[in-house]
Amino acid sequence: MHSEPAVQIAGLVKRYGDKPAVDGLNLTIASGAITAVLGPNGAGKTTTIETCEGYRRPDAGTVRVLGLDPVAQSAALRPRIGVMLQSGGVYAGARAVEMLRHTAKLHAHPLDVDTLVERLGLGSCGRTTYRRLSGGQQQRLALAMAVVGRPELVFLDEPTAGLDPQARRATWELVRDLRRDGVTVVVTTHHMDEAEQLADHVAIVDRGRVITTGTPEELCRGGAENALRFDGPPGLDLAALLKELPAGAAAVETAPGSYRVEAPVDPQLLAAVTGWCAANGVLPERLSVQRRSLEDVFLDLTGRELRS
Numbered sequence: 318m319h320s321e322p323a324v325q326i327a328g329l330v331k332r333y334g335d336k337p338a339v340d341g342l343n344l345t346i347a348s349g350a351i352t353a354v355l356g357p358n359g360a361g362k363t364t365t366i367e368t369c370e371g372y373r374r375p376d377a378g379t380v381r382v383l384g385l386d387p388v389a390q391s392a393a394l395r396p397r398i399g400v401m402l403q404s405g406g407v408y409a410g411a412r413a414v415e416m417l418r419h420t421a422k423l424h425a426h427p428l429d430v431d432t433l434v435e436r437l438g439l440g441s442c443g444r445t446t447y448r449r450l451s452g453g454q455q456q457r458l459a460l461a462m463a464v465v466g467r468p469e470l471v472f473l474d475e476p477t478a479g480l481d482p483q484a485r486r487a488t489w490e491l492v493r494d495l496r497r498d499g500v501t502v503v504v505t506t507h508h509m510d511e512a513e514q515l516a517d518h519v520a521i522v523d524r525g526r527v528i529t530t531g532t533p534e535e536l537c538r539g540g541a542e543n544a545l546r547f548d549g550p551p552g553l554d555l556a557a558l559l560k561e562l563p564a565g566a567a568a569v570e571t572a573p574g575s576y577r578v579e580a581p582v583d584p585q586l587l588a589a590v591t592g593w594c595a596a597n598g599v600l601p602e603r604l605s606v607q608r609r610s611l612e613d614v615f616l617d618l619t620g621r622e623l624r625s
């Protein structure tokens with residue numbers, strides 16, 4: 318369906334003064350999918366996205382969005398993309414829904430404003446000015462403004478920051494519907510569960526570079542947290558258990574009667590462990606599969622220390 322990538326970034330450098338905010342970043346974003354860009358505070362995510370939107374000019378490298386140069390060809394690009402900025406980017410004195418209607422009229426094939434207002438729970442905000450909306454309502458309005466023109470590609474910078482769980486879910490549903498309609502979505506977030514739930518592809522950015530990419534499944538596969546745990550009688554013969562498990566597996570009694578089997582978790586591993594337990598008259602209690610979460614991967618790659 319979509320062959321050309323929606324976004325291609327090669328060797329992007331962007332400095333503020335002497336300090337590089339983005340430092341040789343390479344990233345290709347697939348069309349028609351949801352890509353989450355993750356990274357610690359100050360990693361360069363917003364700067365990268367703002368460069369894709371044409372708000373910042375690269376100091377070096379190339380950026381192509383829908384095949385266009387976002388600075389030199391901004392007039393051609395702008396109508397085709399939707400942008401939700403962290404700061405809202407909405408005129409504070411304007412009435413919420415009127416502004417949305419106005420924005421819709423600027424586009425040839427806008428979404429139905431009433432449906433969008435309903436879906437994002439903005440019905441009660443009709444004549445309220447932007448500055449009088451709650452933080453969460455402002456966020457939702459900014460999201461509505463970004464998508465109302467039915468763009469081919471939307472950039473959402475932390476769309477669910479500060480939203481309550483209901484509004485978060487409504488936002489996720491909207492984002493999934495955009496993908497269903499063939500829209501490419503690029504989203505930055507600090508919520509790892511959000512990236513895990515929503516994203517087809519994840520790119521982790523640190524110190525101005527992309528340090529890894531993959532699907533959430535690819536990134537979470539392998540690693541120390543890929544393990545089975547169970548409780549049983551203390552002192553089980555783990556050397557005997559290991560003989561039934563694939564090469565490279567490890568088994569430890571982490572506390573008397575608490576066991577942890579470390580190996581890629583698949584149905585065969587589960588069957589091997591429970592089969593060995595059955596053969597030895599052991600009932601594995603509280604048996605659970607421990608998978609690495611995206612948060613584990615993120616912290617492993619970017620460090621656990623808070624940065625100044």
Ligand SMILES: Nc1ncnc2c1ncn2[C@@H]1O[C@H](COP(=O)(O)OP(=O)(O)OP(=O)(O)O)[C@@H](O)[C@H]1O
Nearest residue numbers: 333337338339356357358359360361362363364365
């Ligand atoms: N307008 C600016 N002037 C000077 N420095 C800036 C400016 N905008 C960003 N920076 C710096 O550039 C670096 C990257 O910032 P950026 O906002 O792109 O990071 P981010 O990954 O989006 O962070 P966050 O998760 O906190 O939003 C940071 O060190 C930041 O202080």
